[in-house]
Amino acid sequence: MSGRARGAARSWASAACSRRDALRALAASLAAAAAGATGCARRAPDGRIEASLWFAYGGKNREVLLSLIDQFHREQGRYRIDAVYQGDYFEALAKLRTALAARAAPALTHVVGEVVPYLAEAGVLEPLERFLGAPGAGDGGLDVVEALGQAGTFVGGGERPLVCLPFNRSTPIAYYNRDVFRELGLSPPSTWDELRQTAARLVVRDGGGTRRWGFECPIDWWFWAALVGQAGGELLGPDGAPAFGGEAGVRALRFWQALVHEDRTMKPPPGRDYNAWQVTNTDFLSGRVAMIWTSTAFLRYLEDNAGQAGAGKFEVGAAPLPRDVRASVPTGGTMFVMPRGAAPAAQDAAFAFLRWMMEPAQANAWATRTGYMPVSRRGLEALTRDGYYAAHPNDRVAVDQLAHAAPWPWSPDLFRVQREAVQPRLEEAVLAPRDAAETLSEAVRAAAER
Secondary structure (H helix, E strand, O other): OOOOHHHHHHHHHHHHHHHHHHHHHHHHHHHHHHOOOOOOOOOOOOEEEEEEEEEOOHHHHHHHHHHHHHHHHHHOOOEEEEEEEOOOHHHHHHHHHHHHHOOOOOOOEEEHHHHHHHHHHOOOOOOOOHHHHHOOOOOOOOOHHHHHHHHEEEEEEHHOOOOOEEEEEEEEEEEEEEHHHHHHOOOOEEEHHHHHHHHHHHHHHOOOOOEEEEEEOOOOOHHHHHHHHHHHHHOOOOOOOOOOOOOHHHHHHHHHHHHHHOOOEEOHHHHHOHHHHHHHHHHHOOOOOOEEEHHHHHHHHHHHHHOOOOOOOOOOOOOOOOEEOOEEEEEEEEEEOOOOOOHHHHHHHHHHHHHHHOOHHHHHHHHHOOOOOOOEEEHHHHHHHOOOHHHHHHHHHHHHHHHHEEEEEEOOOHHHHHHHHHHHHHHHHHHHHOOHHHHHHHHHHHOOOO
Protein backbone atom coordinates (compact mmCIF):
# COMPACT_ATOMS: atom_id res chain seq x y z
CA MET A 1 0.00 0.00 0.00
CA SER A 2 1.41 3.40 -0.91
CA GLY A 3 2.05 6.08 1.71
CA ARG A 4 -0.74 8.12 0.21
CA ALA A 5 -3.18 5.22 0.41
CA ARG A 6 -2.14 4.49 4.02
CA GLY A 7 -2.76 8.15 4.81
CA ALA A 8 -6.20 7.90 3.28
CA ALA A 9 -6.90 4.74 5.30
CA ARG A 10 -5.83 6.42 8.55
CA SER A 11 -7.68 9.64 7.90
CA TRP A 12 -11.02 8.46 6.57
CA ALA A 13 -12.24 7.20 9.95
CA SER A 14 -11.57 10.48 11.74
CA ALA A 15 -12.99 12.38 8.78
CA ALA A 16 -16.12 10.24 8.88
CA CYS A 17 -16.53 11.02 12.57
CA SER A 18 -16.25 14.74 11.94
CA ARG A 19 -18.75 14.49 9.08
CA ARG A 20 -21.11 12.46 11.26
CA ASP A 21 -20.85 15.07 14.02
CA ALA A 22 -21.47 17.84 11.49
CA LEU A 23 -24.53 16.09 10.10
CA ARG A 24 -25.93 15.46 13.56
CA ALA A 25 -25.37 19.11 14.39
CA LEU A 26 -27.10 20.04 11.17
CA ALA A 27 -30.08 17.88 12.10
CA ALA A 28 -30.36 19.60 15.47
CA SER A 29 -30.01 23.00 13.85
CA LEU A 30 -32.73 22.27 11.35
CA ALA A 31 -35.11 21.04 14.01
CA ALA A 32 -34.61 24.28 15.92
CA ALA A 33 -34.96 26.37 12.79
CA ALA A 34 -38.17 24.77 11.58
CA ALA A 35 -40.22 27.13 13.70
CA GLY A 36 -38.69 29.98 11.72
CA ALA A 37 -38.39 33.64 12.54
CA THR A 38 -39.89 36.55 10.73
CA GLY A 39 -39.50 40.28 10.97
CA CYS A 40 -39.29 43.35 8.82
CA ALA A 41 -37.34 43.17 5.59
CA ARG A 42 -34.32 45.41 5.23
CA ARG A 43 -34.43 48.27 2.81
CA ALA A 44 -31.51 49.39 0.69
CA PRO A 45 -30.44 53.07 0.76
CA ASP A 46 -32.49 53.65 -2.39
CA GLY A 47 -35.63 52.37 -0.63
CA ARG A 48 -35.82 48.98 -2.37
CA ILE A 49 -36.78 45.88 -0.41
CA GLU A 50 -33.64 43.83 0.10
CA ALA A 51 -33.19 40.06 0.08
CA SER A 52 -30.00 38.19 0.89
CA LEU A 53 -28.61 35.60 -1.53
CA TRP A 54 -25.80 33.30 -0.46
CA PHE A 55 -23.79 31.80 -3.31
CA ALA A 56 -20.96 29.30 -3.48
CA TYR A 57 -18.36 29.80 -6.20
CA GLY A 58 -15.78 32.29 -7.38
CA GLY A 59 -13.98 33.10 -10.62
CA LYS A 60 -15.85 33.56 -13.85
CA ASN A 61 -19.08 32.04 -12.52
CA ARG A 62 -19.14 34.60 -9.74
CA GLU A 63 -18.62 37.40 -12.25
CA VAL A 64 -21.50 36.17 -14.40
CA LEU A 65 -23.88 35.86 -11.45
CA LEU A 66 -23.07 39.34 -10.16
CA SER A 67 -23.54 40.81 -13.63
CA LEU A 68 -26.99 39.19 -13.83
CA ILE A 69 -27.90 40.59 -10.42
CA ASP A 70 -26.86 44.06 -11.62
CA GLN A 71 -29.09 43.56 -14.66
CA PHE A 72 -32.00 42.58 -12.39
CA HIS A 73 -31.51 45.82 -10.48
CA ARG A 74 -31.52 47.85 -13.69
CA GLU A 75 -34.69 46.23 -15.01
CA GLN A 76 -36.88 46.88 -11.96
CA GLY A 77 -36.90 49.32 -9.08
CA ARG A 78 -38.66 47.48 -6.26
CA TYR A 79 -36.18 44.85 -5.09
CA ARG A 80 -32.47 44.59 -4.42
CA ILE A 81 -30.50 41.34 -4.05
CA ASP A 82 -27.61 41.37 -1.58
CA ALA A 83 -25.31 38.61 -2.85
CA VAL A 84 -22.76 37.22 -0.39
CA TYR A 85 -20.04 34.68 -1.26
CA GLN A 86 -19.87 31.74 1.19
CA GLY A 87 -17.04 29.54 -0.12
CA ASP A 88 -17.47 26.26 -1.98
CA TYR A 89 -20.61 24.15 -1.84
CA PHE A 90 -19.68 22.34 1.35
CA GLU A 91 -18.42 25.44 3.16
CA ALA A 92 -21.64 27.22 2.24
CA LEU A 93 -23.71 24.33 3.58
CA ALA A 94 -21.86 24.46 6.90
CA LYS A 95 -22.54 28.19 7.14
CA LEU A 96 -26.19 27.60 6.29
CA ARG A 97 -26.39 25.14 9.19
CA THR A 98 -25.04 27.78 11.56
CA ALA A 99 -27.40 30.43 10.18
CA LEU A 100 -30.40 28.14 10.54
CA ALA A 101 -29.51 27.46 14.16
CA ALA A 102 -29.29 31.21 14.76
CA ARG A 103 -32.50 31.81 12.78
CA ALA A 104 -30.52 34.10 10.51
CA ALA A 105 -30.65 32.17 7.24
CA PRO A 106 -30.67 34.07 3.93
CA ALA A 107 -33.88 34.54 1.98
CA LEU A 108 -32.37 32.63 -0.95
CA THR A 109 -29.43 30.29 -1.45
CA HIS A 110 -28.41 27.31 -3.54
CA VAL A 111 -27.40 23.85 -2.32
CA VAL A 112 -26.11 20.67 -3.92
CA GLY A 113 -28.99 18.58 -5.17
CA GLU A 114 -28.26 15.60 -2.91
CA VAL A 115 -28.97 17.66 0.23
CA VAL A 116 -32.41 18.91 -0.90
CA PRO A 117 -34.37 15.87 0.37
CA TYR A 118 -32.73 16.22 3.77
CA LEU A 119 -33.58 19.90 4.07
CA ALA A 120 -37.10 19.33 2.77
CA GLU A 121 -37.84 16.49 5.18
CA ALA A 122 -36.48 18.62 8.03
CA GLY A 123 -39.15 21.19 7.20
CA VAL A 124 -36.89 24.21 6.76
CA LEU A 125 -37.53 25.02 3.10
CA GLU A 126 -40.30 27.32 1.92
CA PRO A 127 -42.78 25.58 -0.41
CA LEU A 128 -42.40 27.55 -3.63
CA GLU A 129 -45.89 26.86 -4.93
CA ARG A 130 -47.31 29.50 -2.60
CA PHE A 131 -45.32 32.15 -4.48
CA LEU A 132 -46.49 30.75 -7.80
CA GLY A 133 -50.11 30.83 -6.71
CA ALA A 134 -50.62 27.37 -8.17
CA PRO A 135 -50.64 24.66 -5.46
CA GLY A 136 -50.02 21.25 -6.97
CA ALA A 137 -49.11 22.71 -10.36
CA GLY A 138 -45.46 21.68 -10.37
CA ASP A 139 -43.23 24.55 -11.45
CA GLY A 140 -46.26 26.77 -11.96
CA GLY A 141 -45.56 27.62 -15.58
CA LEU A 142 -41.88 28.46 -15.13
CA ASP A 143 -41.25 25.92 -17.89
CA VAL A 144 -37.99 24.51 -16.57
CA VAL A 145 -36.22 21.65 -18.35
CA GLU A 146 -37.82 18.69 -16.59
CA ALA A 147 -34.66 16.61 -16.18
CA LEU A 148 -33.01 19.54 -14.38
CA GLY A 149 -35.91 20.54 -12.12
CA GLN A 150 -37.19 18.81 -9.02
CA ALA A 151 -39.46 16.48 -11.01
CA GLY A 152 -36.64 15.02 -13.07
CA THR A 153 -33.76 15.28 -10.62
CA PHE A 154 -35.36 13.04 -7.99
CA VAL A 155 -37.36 9.84 -8.15
CA GLY A 156 -40.92 10.96 -7.45
CA GLY A 157 -39.79 14.58 -7.25
CA GLY A 158 -42.78 15.80 -9.22
CA GLU A 159 -45.18 14.23 -6.72
CA ARG A 160 -43.81 16.25 -3.81
CA PRO A 161 -44.32 19.89 -2.83
CA LEU A 162 -42.04 22.09 -4.91
CA VAL A 163 -39.11 23.24 -2.74
CA CYS A 164 -36.34 23.85 -5.28
CA LEU A 165 -35.70 25.25 -8.74
CA PRO A 166 -32.65 24.55 -10.92
CA PHE A 167 -29.70 26.90 -10.91
CA ASN A 168 -26.21 25.81 -11.94
CA ARG A 169 -27.01 22.32 -13.21
CA SER A 170 -24.52 20.01 -14.84
CA THR A 171 -23.62 16.51 -15.90
CA PRO A 172 -20.17 14.94 -16.11
CA ILE A 173 -18.80 14.91 -19.65
CA ALA A 174 -15.59 13.79 -21.32
CA TYR A 175 -13.05 16.36 -22.50
CA TYR A 176 -10.24 15.54 -24.88
CA ASN A 177 -7.29 17.24 -26.53
CA ARG A 178 -8.62 17.44 -30.04
CA ASP A 179 -5.16 18.09 -31.50
CA VAL A 180 -3.65 14.94 -29.96
CA PHE A 181 -6.65 12.83 -30.98
CA ARG A 182 -6.39 14.16 -34.54
CA GLU A 183 -2.66 13.45 -34.67
CA LEU A 184 -3.20 9.84 -33.57
CA GLY A 185 -6.33 9.29 -35.69
CA LEU A 186 -8.50 8.67 -32.62
CA SER A 187 -12.16 9.31 -31.89
CA PRO A 188 -13.67 9.84 -28.44
CA PRO A 189 -14.44 6.44 -26.88
CA SER A 190 -18.09 5.42 -26.72
CA THR A 191 -17.71 2.27 -24.56
CA TRP A 192 -15.64 1.26 -21.55
CA ASP A 193 -13.58 -1.12 -23.71
CA GLU A 194 -12.87 1.69 -26.15
CA LEU A 195 -11.87 3.95 -23.26
CA ARG A 196 -9.23 1.46 -22.15
CA GLN A 197 -7.93 1.09 -25.69
CA THR A 198 -7.91 4.82 -26.39
CA ALA A 199 -6.22 5.68 -23.09
CA ALA A 200 -3.47 3.18 -23.87
CA ARG A 201 -2.86 4.83 -27.26
CA LEU A 202 -2.62 8.26 -25.64
CA VAL A 203 0.01 7.40 -23.03
CA VAL A 204 3.56 8.65 -23.59
CA ARG A 205 6.21 7.02 -21.39
CA ASP A 206 9.55 8.68 -20.76
CA GLY A 207 12.07 6.25 -19.32
CA GLY A 208 10.64 5.12 -16.02
CA GLY A 209 8.07 7.90 -15.88
CA THR A 210 4.95 8.96 -17.72
CA ARG A 211 5.13 12.21 -19.69
CA ARG A 212 1.50 12.09 -20.81
CA TRP A 213 -1.30 10.05 -19.27
CA GLY A 214 -4.19 8.76 -21.31
CA PHE A 215 -7.01 9.47 -18.86
CA GLU A 216 -7.75 11.24 -15.60
CA CYS A 217 -10.87 11.44 -13.45
CA PRO A 218 -11.41 12.57 -9.85
CA ILE A 219 -12.03 9.57 -7.62
CA ASP A 220 -15.31 11.01 -6.56
CA TRP A 221 -18.85 9.87 -5.72
CA TRP A 222 -20.34 11.71 -8.72
CA PHE A 223 -18.20 9.95 -11.34
CA TRP A 224 -18.52 6.62 -9.56
CA ALA A 225 -22.32 7.04 -9.62
CA ALA A 226 -22.03 7.55 -13.39
CA LEU A 227 -20.06 4.31 -13.70
CA VAL A 228 -22.57 2.43 -11.55
CA GLY A 229 -25.41 3.55 -13.80
CA GLN A 230 -23.45 2.64 -16.92
CA ALA A 231 -22.83 -0.82 -15.50
CA GLY A 232 -26.59 -1.24 -15.05
CA GLY A 233 -26.84 -0.62 -11.31
CA GLU A 234 -28.89 1.54 -8.96
CA LEU A 235 -27.72 3.27 -5.79
CA LEU A 236 -30.70 1.99 -3.80
CA GLY A 237 -32.23 -1.47 -3.82
CA PRO A 238 -35.94 -2.19 -4.45
CA ASP A 239 -36.61 -1.81 -0.71
CA GLY A 240 -35.00 1.64 -0.65
CA ALA A 241 -31.94 0.49 1.28
CA PRO A 242 -28.46 1.52 0.04
CA ALA A 243 -27.14 -1.14 -2.32
CA PHE A 244 -24.56 0.94 -4.21
CA GLY A 245 -25.20 -0.89 -7.42
CA GLY A 246 -24.57 -4.38 -6.13
CA GLU A 247 -22.40 -6.18 -8.65
CA ALA A 248 -22.53 -3.12 -10.92
CA GLY A 249 -21.01 -0.99 -8.16
CA VAL A 250 -18.22 -3.52 -7.76
CA ARG A 251 -17.66 -3.52 -11.51
CA ALA A 252 -17.43 0.28 -11.48
CA LEU A 253 -14.72 0.27 -8.81
CA ARG A 254 -12.81 -2.50 -10.55
CA PHE A 255 -12.88 -0.51 -13.78
CA TRP A 256 -11.04 2.37 -12.13
CA GLN A 257 -8.63 -0.10 -10.48
CA ALA A 258 -7.86 -1.68 -13.85
CA LEU A 259 -7.11 1.69 -15.45
CA VAL A 260 -4.79 2.68 -12.60
CA HIS A 261 -3.01 -0.60 -11.81
CA GLU A 262 -3.31 -2.95 -14.79
CA ASP A 263 -3.24 -0.55 -17.71
CA ARG A 264 -1.37 2.25 -15.91
CA THR A 265 -3.14 4.74 -18.19
CA MET A 266 -5.22 6.67 -15.62
CA LYS A 267 -3.56 9.34 -13.49
CA PRO A 268 -5.50 9.52 -10.22
CA PRO A 269 -5.58 13.17 -9.09
CA PRO A 270 -4.58 13.72 -5.45
CA GLY A 271 -7.08 14.93 -2.89
CA ARG A 272 -10.83 14.91 -2.64
CA ASP A 273 -13.71 17.12 -3.65
CA TYR A 274 -12.78 20.18 -5.66
CA ASN A 275 -9.04 19.93 -5.01
CA ALA A 276 -8.98 16.78 -7.12
CA TRP A 277 -11.21 18.41 -9.73
CA GLN A 278 -8.86 21.38 -10.05
CA VAL A 279 -5.81 19.11 -10.36
CA THR A 280 -7.60 17.26 -13.16
CA ASN A 281 -8.27 20.50 -15.02
CA THR A 282 -4.69 21.70 -14.56
CA ASP A 283 -3.22 18.41 -15.80
CA PHE A 284 -5.41 18.58 -18.90
CA LEU A 285 -4.52 22.18 -19.71
CA SER A 286 -0.79 21.56 -19.18
CA GLY A 287 -0.75 18.55 -21.52
CA ARG A 288 -0.01 15.99 -18.80
CA VAL A 289 -3.20 14.12 -19.69
CA ALA A 290 -5.04 13.92 -23.02
CA MET A 291 -8.55 12.97 -21.86
CA ILE A 292 -10.47 13.71 -18.65
CA TRP A 293 -13.89 13.42 -17.11
CA THR A 294 -15.17 16.44 -15.27
CA SER A 295 -18.23 18.65 -15.09
CA THR A 296 -19.75 20.56 -17.97
CA ALA A 297 -19.45 23.48 -15.53
CA PHE A 298 -15.78 23.76 -16.53
CA LEU A 299 -16.47 23.91 -20.26
CA ARG A 300 -15.94 27.62 -20.72
CA TYR A 301 -12.97 27.65 -18.34
CA LEU A 302 -11.20 24.85 -20.23
CA GLU A 303 -11.93 26.31 -23.65
CA ASP A 304 -10.74 29.77 -22.61
CA ASN A 305 -7.56 28.56 -20.94
CA ALA A 306 -6.41 25.90 -23.41
CA GLY A 307 -4.85 28.71 -25.42
CA GLN A 308 -2.61 29.61 -22.48
CA ALA A 309 -1.72 26.06 -21.52
CA GLY A 310 1.90 25.26 -20.71
CA ALA A 311 2.00 22.53 -23.35
CA GLY A 312 0.90 24.99 -26.03
CA LYS A 313 -2.40 26.03 -27.51
CA PHE A 314 -4.80 23.23 -28.32
CA GLU A 315 -8.46 22.78 -29.21
CA VAL A 316 -10.74 21.32 -26.55
CA GLY A 317 -13.24 18.68 -27.59
CA ALA A 318 -16.18 17.40 -25.55
CA ALA A 319 -17.99 14.08 -25.80
CA PRO A 320 -20.59 12.01 -23.91
CA LEU A 321 -19.39 9.60 -21.26
CA PRO A 322 -18.92 6.10 -22.67
CA ARG A 323 -21.40 3.36 -21.90
CA ASP A 324 -20.97 -0.11 -20.48
CA VAL A 325 -24.27 -2.03 -20.66
CA ARG A 326 -26.13 1.27 -21.04
CA ALA A 327 -25.58 5.03 -21.20
CA SER A 328 -26.12 6.79 -17.89
CA VAL A 329 -25.07 10.01 -16.19
CA PRO A 330 -26.11 11.69 -12.94
CA THR A 331 -27.09 15.31 -12.89
CA GLY A 332 -25.21 17.61 -10.56
CA GLY A 333 -24.73 21.16 -9.46
CA THR A 334 -27.13 23.04 -7.28
CA MET A 335 -30.76 23.99 -6.80
CA PHE A 336 -32.16 27.30 -5.62
CA VAL A 337 -33.96 26.97 -2.28
CA MET A 338 -35.61 29.47 0.04
CA PRO A 339 -34.90 28.69 3.71
CA ARG A 340 -37.77 29.40 6.06
CA GLY A 341 -37.60 32.35 8.40
CA ALA A 342 -36.98 35.42 6.25
CA ALA A 343 -39.38 38.36 6.43
CA PRO A 344 -42.32 38.00 4.00
CA ALA A 345 -41.25 41.05 1.98
CA ALA A 346 -37.71 39.66 1.67
CA GLN A 347 -39.16 36.35 0.51
CA ASP A 348 -41.16 38.19 -2.15
CA ALA A 349 -37.97 39.91 -3.31
CA ALA A 350 -36.08 36.61 -3.38
CA PHE A 351 -38.75 34.86 -5.39
CA ALA A 352 -39.01 37.77 -7.84
CA PHE A 353 -35.33 37.28 -8.57
CA LEU A 354 -35.77 33.50 -8.72
CA ARG A 355 -38.60 33.79 -11.24
CA TRP A 356 -36.53 36.26 -13.29
CA MET A 357 -33.58 33.83 -13.37
CA MET A 358 -35.85 31.09 -14.75
CA GLU A 359 -36.79 33.23 -17.77
CA PRO A 360 -35.23 32.15 -21.09
CA ALA A 361 -32.99 35.21 -21.54
CA GLN A 362 -31.35 34.96 -18.12
CA ALA A 363 -31.20 31.17 -18.07
CA ASN A 364 -29.46 31.23 -21.45
CA ALA A 365 -27.09 34.02 -20.48
CA TRP A 366 -26.00 32.00 -17.45
CA ALA A 367 -25.58 28.81 -19.47
CA THR A 368 -23.74 30.22 -22.48
CA ARG A 369 -21.35 32.31 -20.39
CA THR A 370 -20.42 29.57 -17.91
CA GLY A 371 -20.92 26.11 -19.45
CA TYR A 372 -23.70 25.11 -17.07
CA MET A 373 -26.89 23.85 -18.62
CA PRO A 374 -29.84 26.00 -19.73
CA VAL A 375 -32.69 25.37 -17.28
CA SER A 376 -35.47 27.04 -19.29
CA ARG A 377 -37.17 24.78 -21.82
CA ARG A 378 -38.09 27.73 -24.04
CA GLY A 379 -34.56 29.01 -23.67
CA LEU A 380 -33.14 25.67 -24.75
CA GLU A 381 -35.44 25.65 -27.77
CA ALA A 382 -34.27 29.16 -28.68
CA LEU A 383 -30.59 28.20 -28.49
CA THR A 384 -31.24 25.28 -30.81
CA ARG A 385 -33.41 27.27 -33.22
CA ASP A 386 -30.98 30.19 -33.41
CA GLY A 387 -27.98 28.00 -34.24
CA TYR A 388 -26.07 28.38 -30.98
CA TYR A 389 -25.39 24.66 -30.64
CA ALA A 390 -24.41 24.33 -34.28
CA ALA A 391 -21.72 26.94 -33.62
CA HIS A 392 -20.80 25.55 -30.17
CA PRO A 393 -21.06 21.74 -30.38
CA ASN A 394 -19.22 21.24 -27.07
CA ASP A 395 -22.12 22.94 -25.29
CA ARG A 396 -24.56 20.48 -26.81
CA VAL A 397 -22.95 17.39 -25.27
CA ALA A 398 -24.39 17.78 -21.77
CA VAL A 399 -27.82 18.71 -23.15
CA ASP A 400 -27.92 15.56 -25.28
CA GLN A 401 -26.85 13.45 -22.30
CA LEU A 402 -30.01 14.44 -20.46
CA ALA A 403 -31.73 11.68 -22.42
CA HIS A 404 -29.71 9.28 -20.22
CA ALA A 405 -29.86 11.21 -16.93
CA ALA A 406 -30.45 9.00 -13.89
CA PRO A 407 -32.55 10.65 -11.15
CA TRP A 408 -31.35 10.62 -7.57
CA PRO A 409 -33.43 8.80 -4.95
CA TRP A 410 -35.48 11.14 -2.78
CA SER A 411 -33.88 10.11 0.49
CA PRO A 412 -33.07 12.34 3.45
CA ASP A 413 -30.03 10.11 3.99
CA LEU A 414 -28.65 10.63 0.49
CA PHE A 415 -26.18 13.37 1.37
CA ARG A 416 -25.03 11.60 4.54
CA VAL A 417 -24.53 8.36 2.65
CA GLN A 418 -22.53 10.15 -0.03
CA ARG A 419 -20.25 12.07 2.32
CA GLU A 420 -19.91 9.53 5.12
CA ALA A 421 -20.33 6.04 3.72
CA VAL A 422 -19.03 6.16 0.15
CA GLN A 423 -16.79 9.12 -0.56
CA PRO A 424 -14.10 8.45 2.09
CA ARG A 425 -13.70 4.85 0.89
CA LEU A 426 -13.38 5.45 -2.84
CA GLU A 427 -9.84 6.81 -2.91
CA GLU A 428 -8.43 4.05 -0.73
CA ALA A 429 -10.28 1.39 -2.73
CA VAL A 430 -8.77 2.60 -6.00
CA LEU A 431 -5.26 3.48 -4.86
CA ALA A 432 -4.42 0.71 -2.37
CA PRO A 433 -6.18 -1.13 -4.06
CA ARG A 434 -8.73 -2.65 -1.72
CA ASP A 435 -11.07 -5.44 -2.70
CA ALA A 436 -13.97 -3.69 -4.42
CA ALA A 437 -16.70 -6.01 -3.13
CA GLU A 438 -15.43 -5.78 0.44
CA THR A 439 -15.19 -1.99 0.21
CA LEU A 440 -18.79 -1.60 -0.92
CA SER A 441 -20.07 -4.08 1.65
CA GLU A 442 -18.37 -1.94 4.29
CA ALA A 443 -19.98 1.17 2.76
CA VAL A 444 -23.42 -0.47 2.95
CA ARG A 445 -22.86 -1.21 6.64
CA ALA A 446 -21.72 2.37 7.27
CA ALA A 447 -24.77 3.72 5.44
CA ALA A 448 -27.04 1.77 7.80
CA GLU A 449 -25.55 3.51 10.83
CA ARG A 450 -27.43 6.49 12.29
